[in-house]
Amino acid sequence: MNIAVIGTGYVGLVAGTCFAEIGNDVSCVDIDEQKINMLKSGKVTIYEPGLEEMVRRNAAEQRLSFTTDLAEAVKKSPIIFIAVGTPQGANGRANLDYVRATAKAIAESMDSFKIIVTKSTVPVGTADQIKDWIGAATAQPFAVISNPEFLKEGAAVEDFMKPDRVVLGGDNPEALDAVKELYEPFVRTGNPILIMDSRSAEMSKYASNAILATKISFINEVARLCEQMRADIGEVRRAISLDRRIGPHFIFPGVGYGGSCFPKDIRAMISMGGDEPEMFLLKAVEQVNERQKGLLIEKIKRHFGAELSGLTFAIWGLAFKPRTDDMRDAPAITVIESLVGAGARVQAFDPEAMEEARKMFGDRIQYTHRNYDALHGASALLILTEWNEFRRPDFDRVKKLMMHPVIFDGRNIYDPADLRKLGFTYYSIGRDNG
Template sequence: MNIGVIGTGYVGLVAGTCFAETGNEVICVDIDEAKIAALKSGKVPIYEPGLEELVRRNLDEQRLSFTTDLEAAVQKSEILFIAVGTPQAPDGSADMDQALATARAIARAMNSPKIIVNKSTVPVGTADRLRTLIRGLTPHRFWVLSNPEFMKEGAAVEDFMKPDRVVLGGEDAEAIEVVKELYEPFVRTGNPILVMGTRSAEMSKYAANAMLATKISFINEVSNLCEKLGADVNEVRRAIGLDRRIGPHFIFAGVGYGGSCFPKDVRAMIAMGIPGLELPLLRAVESVNERQKLVLVEKVKNHFGRDLSGRAFAVWGLSFKPRTDDMRDAPSIPVIEALLAAGARVQVHDPEAENEARKIFGERVIYHQRNYDALKGADALLVITEWNEFRRPNFQTIKKMLKTPVIFDGRNIYDPVDLRKLGFTYYSIGRRDG
């Protein structure tokens, strides 16, 4: 099939590349000329495991191409995926400017019937809105479907290739059938393609992210209580996670959730609230998360005093989670800003996110390529993102490099008893710290 994917970010690039990998001819479109130029030469501008290799192979085999020419891509394609950004608007709602501009541009470029599939995370009712918009701009037949994306950054290729489920919203059986066929190679192990109304499909994406964010805020709230009452959130997590009704995933206490999706999608869902229909649970999920991001800084100040001038801190991990360079709404940002505001010097290391971090902190922090180098002369180490390489470090080296052996672990990756034996003062989240 000939496919056009508009928007070549995390979602569009992964989806387009994986559709090419299964034999389709895919044109990926973006308005960002530098991004398209890099992609044309096989350079992937984001860090996503396994993606660059797939992009190169499909480029070489001429099933995948990149362009800024939306009109040409629309005219060559039978199916068009919209995968542009829907960032947060100032009032918390989803900013629909990119999606609406894309729909208009598709409509104006149409030369024959097209199936338009929206993959961006958009408010309920968007497919209907796009239908009305496009109908006003083209005489050609078209269908608008909703196909929300559930991939996780850091494992996006794997998730796209083997999704737990594919959700397809639409009202026209023939158009649904065409898109279903496209997805068949990805669900050969029997995971379902769920067909539903477009509004249910749109809501499913927000409900999934809000549920996951709720689990995180829930366990963080429990962790704060654990700490005050002498319980250990890790022990509690294991105990509740084995209950099949609860499950073991997404109940790890830490410095709060971040990233390009959970914060904005929870806020967008709150903004969907209809007058008279308050959403108090989601508001609480958000406010617990905002507070949680600064729990570790409070521990630093309780240890070193509120004025941190003259102090230096090493920070390991900047991206919002491991295996990505994405810094959008990363908890490391408020943590580092709070340390800087209290007068501290901050020395950072991240395996992949340094370039993204530079766009946020500029020269206000000191960057190190090796994790141990960031420790030199620091009063303490803060671990903010649980990259695998931080899990079993050489603690003797850490002790030697730090001015004082103090660790603030925002992801509970170390053992309090072990660290105490090694002579560290250790703080973590919701545990009896040694």
């Protein structure tokens, strides 16, 4: 089957590569010429475990190609996926400019019946809009299917190859069948392909992200209360996670959620509701998250006083979560901006996100090649992303390199008692009242 995937980012590149992996001929299209040239030369533009090897292999076996020529890719493909970005627009609404431009470009290139599948996260009702946009620009027949993507960055290939479920929304039975068939190799272990109307499919994606973000804000709020009441969120989390109705996932306290999806999707959902129904809960989820991003700075100021200028802070972890280079809306941005704004010096390390950080902060902060190098002369170390390689450092070495042995752990990766025994002043989330 010939397939076109428009938009070659975290979702489009992974989806296109995985469709090629099961034997389809996939054209990945992007307007970013530089990105396409890099992909053509075998260089994967994002960090995602397992992706580079898979891209190279499928490209070498000529099932996966990269192009900026949307018209050609559309002409030869009966199924076309839209996987372009839907960033936050005015008043928190999802910005559909890229989706609209893509729909129009597809319509102008179509020369036969096409199935257009929306993988981008789009507000409820967008499938109808896409039909209008395409219908206005072509007389060719077509069907629009909503197919929200649930993969997580850091495990995107694995999630795509073995999805918990596939959601397809639409009203054209033949088109739904064709897309269902495409997905069947991914659900051989029996996970379901759910067929529904497009509005419910679109809503499923937002509702899924909203409940995950709610869990994070919930545990972060309980963690704050733990600090106040001198309870330990680690113990509380263990106790509640053993209740099967609650479970162990997504209840780890931290410095707030970030990334390219939760913040914008929560805001988009709030704006979908508008005044009626006002999304009271999601507004609170967002507020709690914004406050949480400032928690380490509050702790730093309680320890050092309000005057931070002249102090040096080491930061381990910049990406919004481990196993990705994505820094979009990462809590590290808020923390670094606050420190730099207060006149402090920042020395940062991340295993994968250094290039992204450089684009964002330029020479306003220092970048180091290894995590230990960031510690030279630091008044404190901040842990902002729970990369595995930060979990068991040589603490004697850490202490020797730092000016003061102070750690602000935004991900609770160390044991407070151990750290204190080693001579560190240690602050974490919901486990002390510091």
